[in-house]
Amino acid sequence: MAHWQMLTLVGKDQPGIVAAVSAVLYKNNANLGEAAMQRLGANFTIMMMVDYAGSAEDLLSIVTPVAARFGLKEHVDVIEGRLHAHLQADVSISLYGADRAGIVASATERLAQAGLHILALHTDVAGTEEKPVFVMEISGHAAQGVEALREAVDDLDDLEIHIDPLQTMIG
Amino acid sequence: MAILDVLTYPDPLLKQVAAPVTEFDSSLARLAEDLEQTMRAGPGGVGIAAPQVGVLLRVVIVDVSSRPGIPNHGRLVLVNPEIQRWKGMVKGREGCLSVPDFIGTVIRAEHITLQAQDIHGGTQQYQMQGYEARAVQHEVDHLDGLLFLDRLVSRHHDLKPRQS
Missing domain, CATH: 3.30.70.260 (ACT domain)
Structure with a gap:
């Protein structure tokens, strides 16, 4: 059974953030679902659905070092996953x-x-x-x-x- | 007639090039009937290509007549279809029976000239535009092992980079 959590990272934009964050998640057996990254102003923002068996605190402890390296604020919420529940825009x-x-x-x-x-x-x-x-x-x-x-x-x-x-x- | 199983990515057959039809016989007629029934059984499908049911032959069905206000040629069985001319470019949203639960933006020609054989082997020519032309281009891609995933573009960006 999947354990979905929404990971949010916000901070000053710079190259290499996505690669570093996704690498540390992968090494810790977390799997990505849907994600959206956007540069807003000069800020990096991303929200990613992460399937991770541990608690939200455990996920935060994995992400905090890499977030600190890039000067990002991190936030985690336990969510319902609901992949394949797309609504069609008309x-x-x-x-x-x-x-x-x-x-x-x-x-x-x-x-x-x-x-x-x-x-x-x-x-x-x-x-x-x-x-x-x-x-x-x-x-x-x-x-x-x-x-x-x-x-x-x-x-x-x-x-x-x-x-x-x-x-x-x-x- | 039968509703056939639709192959979904990553089935390797979807990435193969299909062979031209040479025999315009009863088995071709049966394939066309089965394809049509399979297309109509899917949710909102307006086209299907033989490779989507695992048959590597150049046969597609297109019927966009159910969509209101769209120029169309009705129900078409297109055998060995060949797009001879492309004109204009337009972005649009596509989905695929073989790629469930994903909608993407794809650039297609707005107008096409299409030559295809009918179920009896007679050669037909069509001038198509818009939604119908998009459906045909999507289905002809299947005959060449291409999915709309191979042609995705950002919905936020221009059709072409601006020439400076």
Whole structure:
């Protein structure tokens, strides 16, 4: 039986982190499931599903030395694994506009009420320091259909929002 | 007719190049029927290639007519299919009966000119676009031992690196 734990590492980005962390996990009989690493600003962030028979404390003790070497903060949560429980995205949403506070809150609140289940979200602040442009990309499941999502954000006049069905070809 | 077992990666047969069909006989007709039934038994499948059921022959079935609002040629049995022209590039999401529980982003030609033989050996030519063209390209790849996993691209990045 698998013992899944979610390992989170955050800190200043530098080359070699993934290799060092995955090596120490492998040497200690931990197995990886799904993982997502992203550089956010100048920061390294990763969340990895780790199948490891020991306790969360044991997993932390394995990771702490390598995290310390790279100056990373580490965190472990015992989780339900649920591999092969993917939800299929059927809508893609992109949004951009002059940056202001509250874009994500106002857009996602409306979208949630119109049946959106967000499966992946990325945001970025592009443009320049003087004229920052906020960009958000979402993929998700539209339980009430795409048109309901379009109507829900229709009043957000200062934002350009594109909501399109996501087709998947299975062959 | 029978629903056949679909091979899943890493079955080595999925990485083999399939041989051209030379006999347009009753066993080919039976293979096409079985392939179609197997495709329709799978969840949401709009195409299948003979190597996916362990038959290394250049036969595929494509039928995207169940998807609303998509230009299509209906149910197609494509024997010895050959894509003769590719035009345009478009990213799209693909899954595969032989790679369960994974959806990936793949670049395909937006328009293709396809030549294929029908079940009786007659030569047909098709102009295809979009979703149907994607399905055909995915299935023809199976005949050459290629999976969509061999063509994955990041969904976040451009179709081509920008030329500076």
